[in-house]
Amino acid sequence: MKTILVIAEHRRNELRPVTLELISAAQELRQADDKVVVAVIGSKAEAYTSALSVTGVDEIVTVKTASEEFDPDLFEAAVSALVENRKPSVVLMAHSVDTLGYAATLAKKGNFGFATDVFKVEYDGAELVATRAGYNQKVNVEIDFPGRECVLLAIRGSVYKQAEGATSPTVSALDLGSATSRGKNLQFVEAGGADDVDITGVDFIVSIGRGIAEENNVETFRELADTVGATLCCSRPIADAGWLPKSRQVGQSGKVVGACKLYVAMGISGSIQHMAGMKHVPTIVAVNTDPNASIFTIAKYGIVADIFEIEEEMRAQLG
């Protein structure tokens, strides 16, 4: 019997959705009598136990720390203690800004196997195999961890479905002892822009580029995106002009829309830098008046047409 340890992630008193995805990943990975243990670390750790009591969880371990905010030193100490105590063969954590702060050190110190940004994990016989992308998403790399008793995997968000269904796992607590942190939490500052949408987690995007010509036209496409249930994103010139928030910019200096399944590019030429953020999307629809626009090289469906006409046509179809 092996143990799969899942490290819950929370921020500002809310469980982050990726935690439920990690539980799903653990569910898919578990074999026969394996046990899935979810650990939650923080000053109010026990407050999350009911949200974590979902199908597939056998046990919840709370680890109390002095602060509710994330602290890399305390998390490192807590996960290290958990590994020591529960001897998991696999630890699943989110590939996030939090784990960036401690996972690599933890892996090095504990001599664990380690891979980040993993989007698939399975057993090949007795061998654990994690898959992540390489060369700017151009190839998939399979990684195995021969000789490692414990493997830490930072799992990419929005790949696994969120675990559902209620269950009643056992709940226990682990004492962290006298772990200390080198840092001090002064204030929580929400990162980034004036907009609250995380475009890396959405699955349907309508994206606009310089083809929209004027700021007033942004609203037209915002309305269209709202109507079809998509999130409106953009290329860099639109964000640089202040027409859409920086958090909506897709590309090399913007965001990679990791969870997107359908991307409709309107009046975007398809520069290398823009494509860096979206070329992995399985269904790309591009609308551009220029048949030579580079965006057509990666589009599944290309429409050589005026974006305003297509927008009008879509609205006519939608009634």
Next chain:
Amino acid sequence: MKSGKKLSLSLNPSLKRLPHDMTAQALVSVALRSGDLYHATAVYEVADSVARVALDTILFEGRRDALTLARWEHTPAVVLQALVRLSDASVRQRVQRNLRTSGQTLAELYRTENSDALMTLIAQHRNTPAIVLESMAHESDSDEVLKAVAGNPSASATVLRILRARFPERFDAAIATHAAASPDLLEAVYETGNDYVRAAVVAHPACRRHLLTQAALSGNPLVLRQLAGNPRITAKLLARLARSRTLAVRRAVAGNAVLTPELVIALAGDESVGVRREIALRGDLPLSVLEKFARDDDHWVRQRAARNPATPVALLRELAGEENAEVRRAVARNPACPAELLEQLAHDDNGWVRAAVAYQPKAGAKLMKILATDHAVDVLSGVAANPRAPQALLRQLAQSGEADVRRGVILNPRASDTVLKSLLKDPYYLHRVLLVGNRTLKDEDKWPLLNDPDASVRFTAMRWFAGKVKAG
């Protein structure tokens, strides 16, 4: 927060100082001395034939470099033309796809290529001369090639005529939407076309008026919709279409540039929000309509009224107190928004509303100072890009840890030479690329960028100097 690690440049001694006499030869010798592929690429255009032979040794020494340049989106047309001479099939194919390839190179390639796949690439290229497309239209039998010819924006009326003469109806859909289609060809296409083709014809600026009248009898909503959007339609016809029971047709009427004031008012009262939203986008709304729209149930309609420069201040004040943040933002983006409202909105709870004030060219130095203490990147970027921001603020923002904010300073048309100079070693290469093209910065300060670790910065810098030589 201070910006990330600054770039450290170890200068090539020959690039330390701007040469006194900036000539093509001086630049070529810099390129030859550095042996840099990107210097050589950038200077090629201004080099004479002897110098080009010397530069060729850098450009075409390795096949990998040739392949890279053939595909690179910035490779100048003259270099692409030179690459074609390498007689390397993969290089040629990349040149054919490259958007910068000139008409002359494409014409040369057309004379030597014979595979349909490569011919299609030439037929698709927007720089392919009409005369080459004409020859293809006459001679090719490949459906792919002919389709590409018909859809090429460079195809002339003659090319389209040849296609229709050779293959009646086969390319009618492409012809009906082609900007170069002549009135007679459009008429011929209309006669035989299906409803989709007819709809495209009646939307075409060259469509004959009598066809517009004829199309009004069509029962097809798509045809009627396209007709309703055509600015050459008569007022009488437009009035008739404004009464259509099809929403999409009325909406198209509402967007028609030549709507009479009576029709504007009539459609402003339309029961459908779609029509009102469309009308609300117009710049010619009378006061009565703006008043009505400012209190419309639909927030998109109110938002558009809030952005309209003709909306009276009293209404803007009302809209600035709205619950919907996008409406408040629209007030802040209104070019006629008064200072008092901008000040109110600069303290809005919503960062995206404050960002609208930060980008507003009417917001003065006082507001800029307030907003420069904001924590939202969008707000700070707006201040950084605002021509009204005082230089002292720009100096401070140029030190921001957020690349977007520093970029705002670089894009600010009023940023001083001193402020911009402080960004020349910005860790983000895009910023250094942008600084090369800045007109405030002096050439002597840009010169060291020829030695930048990033290839695109070196290329842009050399292009900048070569451009100066070319302009004399």
